[in-house]
Each structure stands twice: as C-alpha cells, then as structure tokens.
Amino acid sequence: MTETALVWFRRDLRVHDNPTLRRAIDGSDRVVPLYIFDTRRFGQSSRWIDEPRIGPLRAQFVRESVRDLRDRLRERDGELLVRRGDPRSIVPDVAESVDADVVHAQRLPGTEERATVEDAIVDRGIDLSTHWTHTLHAIEDLPMAVSDVQDTFTPWKDSVEASSRVRDPLDPPATVPTPDLDGSPIPALSELGYDAGEPADERDAPMPVSGGESAALERLETYVFERDRLREYRETRNGLLGMDFSSKFSPWLALGCLSPRRVTQAVDRYERERVDNDSTYWLVFELRWRDFFQFQLAKHGAAYFxxxxxxxxxxxxxxxxxxxxxxxxxxxxxxxxxxxxxxxxxxxxxxxxxxxxxxxxxxxxxxxxxxxxxxxxxxxxxxxxxxxxxxxxxxxxxxxxxxxxxxxxxxxxxxxxxxxxxxxxxxxxxxxxxxxxxxxxxxxxxxxxxxxxxxxxxxxxxxxxxxxxxxxxxxxx
Ligand SMILES: Cc1cc2nc3c(=O)[nH]c(=O)nc-3n(C[C@H](O)[C@H](O)[C@H](O)COP(=O)(O)OP(=O)(O)OC[C@H]3O[C@@H](n4cnc5c(N)ncnc54)[C@H](O)[C@@H]3O)c2cc1C
Incomplete structure (x- = not known):
C-alpha cells in the first residue's frame, strides 16, 4: 500500500468520530487534509435578499473552527492545506499536485452540494469516495430508503427508534501521516470579502462561544457533566436568555466540529452515572429532528426550496x-x-x-x-x-x-x-x-x-x- 489520499474537509471539521478521515488513514500511507474557503459562498450575496450568504459572525466562527482543526491535526503530526476559491477546480488541482490516488470527502444533502464538485473530480480521472457522516443515524442504517423517508416526523422517528441503532463514535486517530506540506495561512476576514470593521471578533452574550472541535468538546463536558444541565433540559429548553437553558451545541454540530454520536455517547454515560429521565431522552429526540431534516432534504432536493x-x-x-x-x-x-x-x-x-x-x-x-x-x-x-x-x-x-x-x-x-x-x-x-x-x-x-x-x-x-x-x-x- 503506497497510496496517497486527499481528505477534503467540508462540514466535518473534527478529528473525533470522523469516518472520512479514518477511511483515508486506514486505506493509505499518506493523507493530505484540505479545507477550502468556498468563494461561491464567502463574500457572495443571497439568492433572495440583499444580504451576504455568510455573515461576518459565521465567517469568523468558520475561521476559528478551521484553525482548531489545523491545531488538532498538527498534534497528530498532520497538517492542513488551506485554500480559498472554487472547490470544482481546487480539489482536482490539489489532488493532482500531491499525486493523490483517491479523494475522500463528506457527502452532504443539498442541491448545490451534490454533483458539481464530485463530477469535476471524477472527470479528471481521480477516484472519489464520499461518506455520509453528519447524522446521528447513518444513512445506511435507516430502516427505509431515503426516497421512502416519511414526510412527517413522528412515524419516521418511531420507525428509526424501533429499528436503527446509533453507531459508537470513532476515537480520534493517533497520527495523521501527512507528507511535508506547506499548509498556508487561514485567510483573514478581509481576504474573504468582509470589511475590516465588521464586529466579528466580539460576539455579544449569550453566545460567547468560539468555533472548533476543542471548544465543542469542552461545551459538551461543561453542559452535561460540570453544570449538570441535562437533568432538566426538557423543562428549560424553551428558555430565551443565557447559555444553559439549552445545550448550544448547534453551531458546532452544523460545522461538524461535534459529532452527534459523540453527544449521545455523553448522554449514555450521564444516564448510567447520574440520571436517566425525560430530559436525557429529549436531547436525543431533538437530534433526531435534526436527522429528519437532513434526510428530508436528501429526499426532496430542489422541491425543499x-x-x-x-x-x-x-x-x-x-x-x-x-x-x-x-x-x-x-x-x-x-x-x-x-x-x-x-x-x-x-x-x-x-x-x-x-x-x-x-x-x-x-x-x-x-x-x-x-x-x-x-x-x-x-x-x-x-x-x-x-x-x-x-x-x-x-x-x-x-x-x-x-x-x-x-x-x-x-x-x-x-x-x-x-x-x-x-x-x-x-x-x-x-x-x-x-x-x-x-x-x-x-x-x-x-x-x-x-x-x-x-x-x-x-x-x-x-x-x-x-x-x-x-x-x-x-x-x-
Ligand atoms: C425558523 C427556524 C430556523 C432554524 N434554523 C436552524 C439552523 O439553521 N440550524 C440548526 O442547527 N437549527 C436550526 N433550528 C432549530 C433549533 O432552533 C436550533 O437547533 C436550536 O435552537 C439550537 O440551540 P441548541 O443547540 O441550544 O438546541 P438544543 O435545544 O440544545 O438541541 C440540541 C440539538 O438538537 C438539534 N435541534 C434542536 N431542535 C431542532 C430543530 N427544530 N430542528 C433541527 N434540529 C434541532 C440541534 O442540532 C441542537 O443543537 C431552527 C429552528 C427554527 C424554528
């Protein structure tokens, strides 16, 4: 085995429970991690209104998340290539420049997400392997085909609860065998099309969170164990003010800094060690809502919009x-x-x-x-x-x-x-x-x-x- 694999990180900015990264490491001698600030989104206007598609606060959150991913790869002898531009040309260009035999990438629902980049990679004769990794229930473990996912939540949830198991999260890899690479810096907000004066570095309370897997895992520990908030989640989740009425996991889940399976692992441990009640169930129930929408979009495509x-x-x-x-x-x-x-x-x-x-x-x-x-x-x-x-x-x-x-x-x-x-x-x-x-x-x-x-x-x-x-x-x- 003397393969080189390119791992294109998308909305899976983590090393824990990352099946895409794991497959690349298991199947290749060398792994080249890549993140692209997609200029089809950063600095672009919305389709319907006069607003940027990605506002400055989220742009900053993404930058923080990418920086943290790079740190966590470096702790494992890896490196992260960072690029800015259109993935349709960057992914195949980088793959060719590092002599990659295969590209591993996360598979996402969404009409824009599918096809275009994948076609560009395959058209250049590079093997592409995509992995659906962001839901609690793996797409392969659903009791129905995606095209048969029910359009109402409760029957879908009932059938998933009855016949689909949540897989155990994967541990982070010990090493990420990256060849010598010049990782390149993370672009400044101004390079991504944001004014220098945008209030991106000082988010107001109550969301004083920073991007990245490290902050996500810290929040998981704090919310569930240190502050013991899971115990009453069902009663407090309709709150409006403050950090602790709900988990605030969502920004990290959305960028994949946190795996939903890692959340349920913590819930399971909490249930064993402290209490197993309606609240502990309810957090997982909400993660199933999140799954439901992912599978709905995968099923309906453009009709969703x-x-x-x-x-x-x-x-x-x-x-x-x-x-x-x-x-x-x-x-x-x-x-x-x-x-x-x-x-x-x-x-x-x-x-x-x-x-x-x-x-x-x-x-x-x-x-x-x-x-x-x-x-x-x-x-x-x-x-x-x-x-x-x-x-x-x-x-x-x-x-x-x-x-x-x-x-x-x-x-x-x-x-x-x-x-x-x-x-x-x-x-x-x-x-x-x-x-x-x-x-x-x-x-x-x-x-x-x-x-x-x-x-x-x-x-x-x-x-x-x-x-x-x-x-x-x-x-x-
Ligand atoms: C109009 C509208 C737009 C929304 N847009 C988004 C969005 O872009 N991204 C997003 O993650 N959530 C969205 N939600 C769902 C929900 O409001 C947020 O997930 C939640 O408020 C995040 O805070 P939390 O992490 O503390 O949630 P918690 O109550 O702690 O829930 C835990 C996790 O469960 C998931 N979850 C909870 N409720 C929902 C829900 N209704 N739908 C899907 N997942 C859910 C989230 O991943 C959340 O982090 C939207 C809801 C509404 C009504």
Missing part, C-alpha cells in the same frame, strides 16, 4: 421589501419579535422559541415569502444548516413536513415564555423601564403613560406594523 415547499402549496407570498426590512431590523413594533431579530443580528443565535415566533410573524402574520426569512437566518445564524434552517422555516410557514397550521400567537407566547419581559428588555433597551404588560404591548399605553415611562410610540419605539387585535389574542386583555 419552492415557495410552496415540498407540498407545492399555492400561496401568494407578499414580497414587500420595506416590511421585510422592518422585520430584519427588529422594528416591527412587536417587542418579542424585535428582541429576537436584534438578538440574531448581535449574536448569531436565537433560542428555538424565539426562532419559531420570529419566523411565524414573518411567514404567517406578514405573509412574506418564508424563503426571505430563511435567507436572513442563513446569513446570520452561527448554526446555519441548510436542511435544518429551510426545513424549520417551511414547517412554520405551513409548506413543510406537516399540514397543521403553525401560526403562533406571538402575544400569548411573549407573555407565557417571557412573563417578566426580561428577554424583551435585554434586547429592546428602549423598553427597559416598562412593566412587563407594556413591555410586551407598548401600544396599550395612553399618552400620559408614554410620557411617564419616556417611550413615545412612533418616536422612541415603532407603532405595531399590523393591528395586534386582528392577529393575536392578548392574555392581558
């Missing part, structure tokens, strides 16, 4: 740019929604509850094309994942995997999940002095109250952009 979704519903979506902008900027006049949108802009994160409400407001209340909202999230989320993002958006917009009406009563949700208006006051500082009832519904203040609290509607904080009584039922009325 249609205005009418996989069910091809006929809906005349509104495409009012200025209304959309108010939503993006957190200026809708609905504080719960505005808090969520301002949090997203500042941190690259929103809780699941905040996402559901902000998404429902756009798609169900304003009836604006859900894909515009999804594109905004694509730009800003640290944890952006094509399948989870567009899948959840379609689900909320009523064009996805479930036929039920998913419209949220944003006022009821605000009072229920943010009873003291702590979340609203954290992200909408204009309203900081208002009592909770008014912080959620400032339009209820009369002129005297507006003067007393120093918030004049339409001047200090916007009037609601739709009539609240026409859309929502306030629990306080």
């Amino acid at each position: 249609r205005p009418g979704g996989i069910r091809n519903r006929e809906i005349a979506w509104n495409r009012d740019g200025s209304a959309f902008r108010r939503w993006v900027d957190g200026e809708t006049g609905f504080p719960f929604v505005d808090a969520a949108m301002r949090e997203l802009a500042a941190t690259g994160y929103q809780s699941n509850r905040a996402r559901q409400n902000a998404a429902s407001f756009l798609a169900n209340t304003l009836r604006i094309d859900w894909r515009w909202g999804a594109a905004r999230y694509e730009s800003r989320l640290l944890d952006y994942d094509v399948a989870s993002n567009y899948g959840n958006w379609a689900y909320i917009a009523g064009v996805g995997t479930d036929s039920r009406d998913r419209a949220f009563d944003v006022l009821w949700q605000a009072h229920n999940y943010d009873p003291d208006a702590e979340y609203v006051r954290r992200w909408v500082p204009e309203l900081v002095d208002l009592p909770p009832r008014y912080a959620h519904e400032p339009w209820r203040m009369d002129a005297d109250e507006q003067a007393r609290y120093g918030v004049e509607l339409g001047i200090d904080y916007p009037q609601p952009m739709v009539d609240p009584t026409a859309h929502f039922e306030s629990p306080s009325s």
Whole structure:
C-alpha cells in the first residue's frame, strides 16, 4: 500500500468520530487534509435578499473552527492545506499536485452540494469516495430508503427508534501521516470579502462561544457533566436568555466540529452515572429532528426550496421589501419579535422559541415569502444548516413536513415564555423601564403613560406594523 489520499474537509471539521478521515488513514500511507474557503459562498450575496450568504459572525466562527482543526491535526503530526476559491477546480488541482490516488470527502444533502464538485473530480480521472457522516443515524442504517423517508416526523422517528441503532463514535486517530506540506495561512476576514470593521471578533452574550472541535468538546463536558444541565433540559429548553437553558451545541454540530454520536455517547454515560429521565431522552429526540431534516432534504432536493415547499402549496407570498426590512431590523413594533431579530443580528443565535415566533410573524402574520426569512437566518445564524434552517422555516410557514397550521400567537407566547419581559428588555433597551404588560404591548399605553415611562410610540419605539387585535389574542386583555 503506497497510496496517497486527499481528505477534503467540508462540514466535518473534527478529528473525533470522523469516518472520512479514518477511511483515508486506514486505506493509505499518506493523507493530505484540505479545507477550502468556498468563494461561491464567502463574500457572495443571497439568492433572495440583499444580504451576504455568510455573515461576518459565521465567517469568523468558520475561521476559528478551521484553525482548531489545523491545531488538532498538527498534534497528530498532520497538517492542513488551506485554500480559498472554487472547490470544482481546487480539489482536482490539489489532488493532482500531491499525486493523490483517491479523494475522500463528506457527502452532504443539498442541491448545490451534490454533483458539481464530485463530477469535476471524477472527470479528471481521480477516484472519489464520499461518506455520509453528519447524522446521528447513518444513512445506511435507516430502516427505509431515503426516497421512502416519511414526510412527517413522528412515524419516521418511531420507525428509526424501533429499528436503527446509533453507531459508537470513532476515537480520534493517533497520527495523521501527512507528507511535508506547506499548509498556508487561514485567510483573514478581509481576504474573504468582509470589511475590516465588521464586529466579528466580539460576539455579544449569550453566545460567547468560539468555533472548533476543542471548544465543542469542552461545551459538551461543561453542559452535561460540570453544570449538570441535562437533568432538566426538557423543562428549560424553551428558555430565551443565557447559555444553559439549552445545550448550544448547534453551531458546532452544523460545522461538524461535534459529532452527534459523540453527544449521545455523553448522554449514555450521564444516564448510567447520574440520571436517566425525560430530559436525557429529549436531547436525543431533538437530534433526531435534526436527522429528519437532513434526510428530508436528501429526499426532496430542489422541491425543499419552492415557495410552496415540498407540498407545492399555492400561496401568494407578499414580497414587500420595506416590511421585510422592518422585520430584519427588529422594528416591527412587536417587542418579542424585535428582541429576537436584534438578538440574531448581535449574536448569531436565537433560542428555538424565539426562532419559531420570529419566523411565524414573518411567514404567517406578514405573509412574506418564508424563503426571505430563511435567507436572513442563513446569513446570520452561527448554526446555519441548510436542511435544518429551510426545513424549520417551511414547517412554520405551513409548506413543510406537516399540514397543521403553525401560526403562533406571538402575544400569548411573549407573555407565557417571557412573563417578566426580561428577554424583551435585554434586547429592546428602549423598553427597559416598562412593566412587563407594556413591555410586551407598548401600544396599550395612553399618552400620559408614554410620557411617564419616556417611550413615545412612533418616536422612541415603532407603532405595531399590523393591528395586534386582528392577529393575536392578548392574555392581558
Ligand atoms: C425558523 C427556524 C430556523 C432554524 N434554523 C436552524 C439552523 O439553521 N440550524 C440548526 O442547527 N437549527 C436550526 N433550528 C432549530 C433549533 O432552533 C436550533 O437547533 C436550536 O435552537 C439550537 O440551540 P441548541 O443547540 O441550544 O438546541 P438544543 O435545544 O440544545 O438541541 C440540541 C440539538 O438538537 C438539534 N435541534 C434542536 N431542535 C431542532 C430543530 N427544530 N430542528 C433541527 N434540529 C434541532 C440541534 O442540532 C441542537 O443543537 C431552527 C429552528 C427554527 C424554528
């Protein structure tokens, strides 16, 4: 065996439980790890809205993750080649320059992800071996073909729970036998098309996380064992503020810095050593939601992105740019929604509850094309994942995997999940002095109250952009 294998890292930026890396090491004498900052994405605009596809916070998170991967490869005598450009030419060019006999790469769902690069490699006569590695349940272990994956979650989950085992995660390799390589530096944000002044180095609380496998494994240990938060996950997961109401694993899972099987391994250990309850089950249940969307995208391909979704519903979506902008900027006049949108802009994160409400407001209340909202999230989320993002958006917009009406009563949700208006006051500082009832519904203040609290509607904080009584039922009325 004197083979050289090129390992093209994509959204699998880790050395633990990385079957792609493992296969390359097991099958070859020399392994050349490669990461490409794909210029078809970095610095490019979204298809639907005037936003970068990858906002500066995520660009920075990716850089940190690549740096950490390089460090972890170096600890194993390896090196990482880093390139910037179009993978369709870079992968085959690098493969030829290092005399690679085979390219190993992660296989991902997604219409853009498939085919083009793979064709370019195969067209140059280089062997290509792709590996589906990012889901909890391996694609080969599903009890059905991908084309037969059910379009509703519960029956799919039931059948997977009944007849698919989660594989044990692989240990990291002891060494990565890389030939002498000039690894090349990680491009600066400015080289990736971001302004030097972008606030990329200082993410605001509550997402003070850094990219990379090391930080991911540390967070896993901290959340589950040190802080012992898994015990109550099911009760706390609808929280809005702080690091510990939910796991915050998502940015690392999305880039593959953390393997979902490594998470379930920790859950299993926690169940053996501490407690086995609804909460420990529920974290794995949520990872199955994540899997479900991956397999849905693999099944439906381009139909996933249609205005009418996989069910091809006929809906005349509104495409009012200025209304959309108010939503993006957190200026809708609905504080719960505005808090969520301002949090997203500042941190690259929103809780699941905040996402559901902000998404429902756009798609169900304003009836604006859900894909515009999804594109905004694509730009800003640290944890952006094509399948989870567009899948959840379609689900909320009523064009996805479930036929039920998913419209949220944003006022009821605000009072229920943010009873003291702590979340609203954290992200909408204009309203900081208002009592909770008014912080959620400032339009209820009369002129005297507006003067007393120093918030004049339409001047200090916007009037609601739709009539609240026409859309929502306030629990306080
Ligand atoms: C409109 C909308 C857009 C979303 N976009 C994304 C996205 O781009 N990327 C993303 O990872 N999640 C997305 N989600 C799902 C979910 O909101 C986040 O995964 C979760 O809030 C991340 O925080 P956490 O890691 O603390 O979650 P936890 O509650 O701790 O959950 C653990 C893990 O389970 C997975 N998970 C939980 N809920 C979901 C879900 N509904 N769908 C898919 N996976 C889930 C995530 O990987 C998460 O890290 C979206 C949800 C909505 C409503």
